[in-house]
Amino acid sequence: MASPITGQLARAGFAYAGYNHASTVFTALAAPILEVEQGERFILEARSLLTGGFFEAGEYEKCSIPVTGPVVVHGARPGDALRVDLHDIRVADRGAMVTLPGRGGFGEPLGRFGHVVEIDDGGVHFADGVAIPVRPMVGKLGVAPADGEPSSSTVGPYGGNMDCNDVTAGSAVILPVQADGARLFAGDLHAAQGDGECSLTGVEVEGSVTLSCRVLPGVAVRRPVVLSAGRVITIGDGDDLDAAALAALDDMLELVVVDRSWSREKAAMLLSAAADVAVSQLVNARASVKVSLAEEYFLHSPFSPA
């Protein structure tokens, strides 16, 4: 089946869900759009700012960036962790960015502005002579939360709008399962995004992502953990950056204490010397901060599939 928005072909035999299966919330209540076995690869197509015509009509406020799902993973139960492996991300050859009054991470308010960019092997063509390297990532990825139906634009222990630019092809995301079947959602692809996503959006693109899932039975995680490019990355969320940083630091500290059987103080010192605290996003109602540490500091690679 050819994707109506990127023109690419779904690979033969892969389960596939098109962009019409979009949700504006993470929820346990929606009917599944796919059911998959563990290890089975499947493809989710994702909408973006340019989908549906609102952006090009100048109606930026009507644009939404939903997630595609839910995907039920057979065998996933509350109390397990879900390991989501990202095998491939395909993005369209045009993307868009937007600023809106009252939003963004700057002292003086920004105005209302939209910008369309062409994307090819030479980069994201931001302006004459200004190309940004293409580094496709998934902004929103999460499971159904135990309670409530949070907007796809916010972030929490279930994942959500983490906007972590380490969630690239070849990475894995570990999420705490909170409902039977996990009920995975993904979307909000970016062709490029800096840490912080400071003006409100990344380079927002339509596209598709190829995923597979494994259940890690009885593995307790409080919040998402990303494994990417040889680094272990904890993701904290909070009402402000301080609260989000504290959550991500506590999660990383626990991983090291459990792995090394060190005191909290000794583990904290290792983090102080070798781990990096960065901002994933600071422009939404809840902030997202990440703490990353090279995998080589762990005795046992965390969250390996069985």
Add this chain to the structure above:
Amino acid sequence: MASPITGQLARAGFAYAGYNHASTVFTALAAPILEVEQGERFILEARSLLTGGFFEAGEYEKCSIPVTGPVVVHGARPGDALRVDLHDIRVADRGAMVTLPGRGGFGEPLGRFGHVVEIDDGGVHFADGVAIPVRPMVGKLGVAPADGEPSSSTVGPYGGNMDCNDVTAGSAVILPVQADGARLFAGDLHAAQGDGECSLTGVEVEGSVTLSCRVLPGVAVRRPVVLSAGRVITIGDGDDLDAAALAALDDMLELVVVDRSWSREKAAMLLSAAADVAVSQLVNARASVKVSLAEEYFLHSPFSPA
């Protein structure tokens, strides 16, 4: 002259100030320990946790990490910027870290703990089989503020305890001159430190740093800017991470707007797609956040010496 704490020789002909010229504050009132011409290389030696015997006696609370200075730079006047180039950082072969009750970036308080590490070409030997790559940096660097005598452990527009791990040999720091002669102070060397310095200290080491200064006449900067490894890095300080991030983002936005003559919205979008927001330190009374953007995005390399 041989350094009493690292054993290294000062290079012939370089002005040199030993670790006895330590100050616990950034101040315009202290007598200069050196006076230098623009472009003249000079060496400052720095104390650390292991200086003076308090650490090894277990009296961690009595340890201080002062700065060495002030150095008067001929020709520097309020309204100018000072470009400080770091040519070399030499560190001792032993370092230390400490945690103290009530300090650190974690939810549960840490206890009182000290840890001494050996340092050689193989890294910082943190524990059996755990070596952290050596990456010497200067934690505290600043000029005398216009008013007051802030502790060397805090951070502000004059620089201070930025704990920015991009301040390495080969980097440059741009500071707003606030008193005649600039009156530079530097110290707090780290053999390694992650972004955030989350447990309270980096790998604190005695050592020395070779510097030179140039005055950038009439160049207005509000806060420190670091040029390191092909990136331009603004440093914001604030009562919390959100305030510090906002300051650093505003500074970077202004650099791009001025350089490109773009609207604030367009410049903000470039930052959102290509700049990274990270935490320099979150463990002191004022937090320090950095925003970095590759130099190639600027038409004119900012803060080049004349």
